Amino acid sequence: MDKKTQDEKLSRSLKSRHITMIAIGGAIGTGLFLGSGSAIHSAGPSIILSYLIVGIFCFFMMRALGELIMSDTSKHSFIDFVKLYLGDRMEFITGWTYWSCWLSLAMADLTASGIYLRYWFPHLPQWVGPLVIIILLMLVNMIDVGLFGEFESAFSMIKVFAILALIALGGIMIIMHAKVGSSHASLVNLVNHGGFFPTGMPGFVRSFQMVVFAFVGIEMVGLTAGETKDPQKDIPKAINALPLRIGLFYIGSMIAIMAIYPWNKIVTTSSPFVQVFRGIGITSAAAILNFVVLTAALSATNSAIFSTSRSLYALATGRNAPQRFAKLSNKAVPNYALQFSSAILFVVVILNYVMPAGIFNIVSGVSTINFIFVWLIILACHLAYRRQHPSGVTQFRMPAYPASSWLTLLFFALILVILAFLPETRVPLIFSVGWFIVLFFAYDLSKKRK
Structure with missing residues (x-):
């Protein structure tokens, strides 16, 4: 990498509210709005x-990630910490895996967005929606990282409003014991x-x-460290x-749904x-929800474009991807x-x-499993960090360490066994x-080329 590329830094344009809403957006997706029906049925x-x-184990994973970031806020993302504590090979595997996670998720969500748009435009070819969305969001992300933050904040607010509306209406109906179909809204419907x-x-x-599928993307806060105005304050807060x-969002909405409707x-x-x-x-419930899930798909694609570009940037700065990807625009964006x-x-x-969307069931499944692998790597990286720095980060230390770290790592490993x-x-x-396995050996080929 040349001296000019080394001196270039990502723009710190993400404000506190951006980081908060990015964290919320990562925690709320189509898994809650659309996938909860099959989850309840199961x-x-x-x-x-x-x-x-x-949720508890995701919180511990995020606290481990947070302590890593807070230990050195000059790092661009959690991928830099993987290099530092787990070595170059794991950095290579993690970076390219995380890149593939978001790409495959975005492909599934873009396909869904094409279907959602046909609710209002039934004669619109399914490929048109994804094409327009990719171009629009790519241009938004190229202009300025602050504009990405504004778009993601707006998308997240729509999802939050939909959930809060459901919980509020559900609470009122439970209190009034309102009649819904052949039953009444009541907490006793839960048992x-x-x-x-x-x-x-x-x-x-x-x-x-x-349920794990509903939480994928929650770790995206770990990619914003290099572009946050005040990481010492904003990341712990988020x-x-x-x-x-x-x-509020997950448990509250599930209680409201099953109290109103027997499961x-x-x-x-x-x-x-x-x-x-x-x-x-x-009566317009279907149209309202179609707008909300379209927003969730747009949010996922927006997050994917941000995450994949920052993953490539981190890989390039670590010399695990072409150096061209480490170059920044005059707005300090890795264009x-x-x-x-x-x-x-x-x-x-x-x-x-050219083909039906059935393939994306497999693609999204691979993406979800890869996200779990990334979470396991984050936890392993944190354990390696604490072995070298037993006192941790005083102002944001992992609670109940080391028991919490090991239990969280074992929990997600058990999920993979269940899958x-x-x-x-x-x-x-x-x-x-x-x-x-492919990435493991691809690293050796990459090293030989260097």
């Missing part, structure tokens, strides 16, 4: 406990239809796969607010949010990395034109393991 009311357990664990332990354990968000009456063919809004009497990642996303436009026994996730897991 586990019944015990899904509330699933969200609580996964009156087969108990809290109506599908037994197998259904409860099976639900963890769907991470510490996670328990409240998890409790065994919620169908998987439409979103539980639609069913609740319709039950309340909002070459951004344009390359966006160009890869154009593949989804072609796929939406190996589920027919629908076995093939994606094999793909992910194959991806890691």
Whole structure:
């Protein structure tokens, strides 16, 4: 890397509210709005406990990530810490895996966005929506990182408003014991239809796969360290607010849904949010939710373009990707990395034109499993950091260390074991393991080229 590239720094244009909303946006996605129906069908009311357990371990993973970032806020992202504490090979594997995570998720969400747009424009070819969205969001991200923050804040606010509206209306209906269909809204609906664990332990354990999917992307705060105005203040604030968000958005919405509708009456063919809004009497529920899930898809794509470009930038600065990706624009944005990642996303436009979207079930499954691998690497990196620095970061130390770190690492490893026994996730897991093996040997080839 030449001297000029070394001296270039990412712009610190992300404000406190941007970081907060990016963290919220990473924690709320289509997994909650659309996937919660099948999750409820699998586990019944015990899904509330699933969200609580996964939420707690995600919080510990984020605290481990936060302590890493706070130990040296001059680092660009968590990938730099992987290089420092786990070595060059793991940096190479982590960086390219995280890049692939967001690309595959964005492809699935872009396909979904094309379908959502056809709700209002039934004759619109499915490939047109993804094409327009990619170009629009690529231009937004190229202009200034602050503009990315504004867009992500707006997208997150729409999702937050939808959830708060559901919880508020649900609370009112429970208090008034309102009649919904053939039943009444009441908290006793959580236990009156087969108990809290109506599908037994197998259904409860099976639900963890769907719940973990709802949380992927939550670690994106770890990519904003190099572009945050006041990382010492903003990153701890965003991470510490996670328990409240998890409790309010996930657990609160699940309680509201199943208190209004008995869990065994919620169908998987439409979103539980639609069913609740319709039950309340909002006839335009489908149109409202279609707008919300379209926003969630746009948010995921916006996050993907940001995350993949910063991952490539981190790989390039570590000499694990072409040095062109380390160059910054006059707005301190890694435009070459951004344009390359966006160009890869154009593949989804072609796929939406020539083939059905069924392939994306596998793609999103691979992405989810790869996210879990990245979380495990973050936790391993934190353990390596604390071995070298036993006192940690005084102002943001990992709570209950080392027990919390080891329990969290073991929990996510157990999730991977569970996925190996589920027919629908076995093939994606094999793909992910194959991806890691390819990267392991690709590092040696890359090293020889250097």
